[in-house]
Amino acid sequence: MTYRCSPLLFLTRTKPDGMYQEFYGRILPFPPDKMQRQLLLFCLVASSVAHYAMMHPSVFNINDTKGDLFRNNWPMSGWNFSSWWFHGNVDSPPPKGVVFNLPANGQVYTTLVTGLPMTQPTVPDPWYEFGLLHTPYRNSTRGCALAIAYKSDPKQVTVKDFVVFSVVHDCIKQQNQSFSIPNLPSCPNGQCLCFWLWQAQGRSDQFMTAFTCNVTGVHSGAQPIDYARAQPARKCYNPSRCYQGPRYPYYYGQLQGNNMPEIPHQPPYYSILYGWSEGAQHDIFVNTNPNTFQQVPLPAEQRCVNATLNPHNLGSRVVSNNASTYINESNIGGIISPNCLWKFYAEKGSGVIQMVSTFNSSQLYRISTSVKSPYQLQVSSLGGICLNGANSTSWCVQNIEGYGQGPFHLDITDDGMLTLTDSMGMHRWESTFKDNREDQVNPWEPDPAIWKTYDDVTETSIHDVTGSSTMVLGTSTGVSLQCTGLLALAFICWIL
CATH class of the missing domain: 2.70.50 (Coagulation Factor XIII; Chain A, domain 1)
Structure with missing residues (x-):
């Protein structure tokens, strides 16, 4: 008799007559014996913690x-x-x-x-x-x-x-x-x-x-x-x-x-x-790399023109080489999206920087810090983004300085994100959404139509090479176990 553990969390029992009985999760069509219960638990745990x-x-x-x-x-x-x-x-x-x-x-x-x-x-x-x-x-x-x-x-x-x-x-x-x-x-x-x-x-x-x-x-x-x-x-x-x-x-x-x-x-x-x-990836070669690394004109800043939603005439951008380098702590300051729906600011007195709706104050992005007032958010000449407080730096976006060429501009977008762009027009960083909407991007969706395609060869020969194949864990007393999971060896000892 053969039991098989699937990464899809089902267990199959091969009966002597060659027929299969399958039971999914913990719903079984017949009372499981001890071996079946232990194997099912093994599959559930092993599949959920697998490392590869x-x-x-x-x-x-x-x-x-x-x-x-x-x-x-x-x-x-x-x-x-x-x-x-x-x-x-x-x-x-x-x-x-x-x-x-x-x-x-x-x-x-x-x-x-x-x-x-x-x-x-x-x-x-x-x-x-x-x-x-x-x-x-x-x-x-x-x-x-x-x-x-x-x-x-x-x-x-x-x-x-x-x-x-x-x-x-x-x-x-x-x-x-x-x-x-x-x-x-x-x-x-x-x-x-x-x-x-x-x-x-x-x-x-x-x-x-x-x-x-x-x-x-x-x-x-x-x-x-x-x-x-x-x-x-x-x-x-x-x-x-x-x-x-x-x-x-x-x-x-x-x-x-x-x-x-x-x-x-x-x-x-x-x-x-x-x-x-x-x-x-056909765009990685010296003849297909689309990036020219040439400076481009700074795009015009788009602004919210609704006086009710933007009574202080806030802009939508912070630039690394002029007076708008900073966002100072202020409940009425900051930057506002061109469509007037989102505002990003450094909350006065709390050390919190946040992206909020101009209609209901719901948050899309929030960073809490321990910085002491007065504080300000700064875009550096090297493309860094930091919140500086009294005599100290409380928070920075990590691992973005040194990539790209300044001046850099930090913009608030109509979809409620912060985006950092360099002088060559290259996207260098963007904030995350508090509602984790990025996780809704399905991995098998087609590549976006807006993306260019690249031809790195004019004549292609197709080969098919197999590197290796499936591994079998082992056999013992007539029971063959084939499964995935980091705890496989330890569980076998317990099961048998």
Whole structure:
């Protein structure tokens, strides 16, 4: 008799006559025996806490040199740089000459594994091809990515040597996950360094699997990736504010080395919410990068002209190089959206900065601080945003200074957001909504029609390469368990 645990939280019992009985959640068509109850609990717990990594002989720490079988699956949050960079495996490369092949202009499959020994062999199991691994709902997936550095020495590579080249919006959803490959050029001496990347929904945990890779089937006209002009991705709730071009992986939620401004438990995702198109990223090369990095005229400031809603004739913008650099504490000051619906101000005496409705005072954005009066919100010449109080700085948007070119302007938009833009017209930061409306952006929606498409090759050859396949956890006393979840091994001992 075979019991199978599904990431969709159902249990299937194979009867001797080959028929199946399925029971979902805790509603069972017949009284469960002890084994059934324990397996069901195991599936529910294991599926809900699963952590993932990429599995292939080319991954770092594949031979478990540190004695910790689950290290590549560990969620990284609040770690120092040496611990999270390469998942702490810089000194544990795969065997020399072992690489994961990336067919240029083709497709490749990666195998994603959870709390299993990284050295356990794999066998094909098509059942995993169609089940959502980490969540029972497709709209809860938030995207995975692959990134590449055209260097082979992990001790010489830096955070800015990696650029994302492929994205799957509704990942993690299956164990054998396909990725489309753009028109990548050859790797020097047949070896590059790559990352598999994933950010869990609503958590500060970052997942990264480092592996050695090589590009095959290279097109004769392939252009290099434009690393010199790569940028960090930024959230863009309005698709018209998104920018394309080569972008770094997310480095988020750690003690050192972050490049993303998101606060804890509101992580960035590899989705259209951050300007990522589905599939191969064709805009990352020197001949396709759309960003000119030339200064553009400052757009005219749009203002609310309703004297009833804007009796003090407030503007909608703060600029980093003139008298409007500051928003001083004042219940009647601040900035107001051009459609007059939203006001952003620093509340007098409280150290609170907030976005409120001009009609009913409902809040869309709020930051509470301990700053002492007098205080003011400032946009710096380097593109930083900070609330400064008496002799101290109480709060700043993290990891946005140093990107872009000033002067910068902070605008309040008609949809109730703050957006920071540099002198080249590039979107550098935006506030979040208190009502979490960003989570309503479905990961499988088509790329916005307003986005441009890019052609990085005129002649394409398609390849299909399978990196690896499904892992089987093990067998014991005639019961085969196939499941996902970080607690798998511990629960097996308890079940059996």
